[in-house]
Amino acid sequence: MKTKILFFAFLVIACLFPDVSAVKIQWNSGIGANNHYYEAVFNSSVTWIQARDAAIAAGGHLATITSAEENAFVWSLCGSGLLFLGGYQSFSASSPSSDWAWVTGEAWSYTNWNAGEPNDGGGFDESDHSEQYLEMYSSGVWNDIYNNYTRNGYVIEYSVPELNTMAFFLTILAFLIYKKSR
Ligand SMILES: [Ca+2]
């Protein structure tokens, strides 16, 4: 009986540890560290909408950056890529800098725009819904990017603790075997 309890305790603890992954990196030290995992995904060509959907399918969301510290952490993962972040602008916005939001609904407070951005660039104006999506340059600053542009990657943020999938199913299996053996 005692052995069984120890076995279950081990499995429950194992579930709390994340799946080992070379690409998901936890922000677990320094000012503002939130213990979320982040993953820079490099893709040959992806639009912001495709990146948003892929991030959701992976169990996370496009990264939302709410502090200079978080920006620095995400930037450290990006290398030389131009990567989509989880910021977008309302199609009814009245100026390039108004009505931005995060995919999670977190407050839009911290920004790190490149000089001259956001600008609805390329000669478009807001009525064209021209540049409604957020990307990070390789220098760590932000740009609003044209809706149909493709970039070579994006950053996923996993806001919930990772569940170790293998350990989770082993626990269920062990529980079923235990129930049956009683
Ligand atoms: Ca965030």
Ligand SMILES: [Ca+2]
């Ligand atoms: Ca721009």
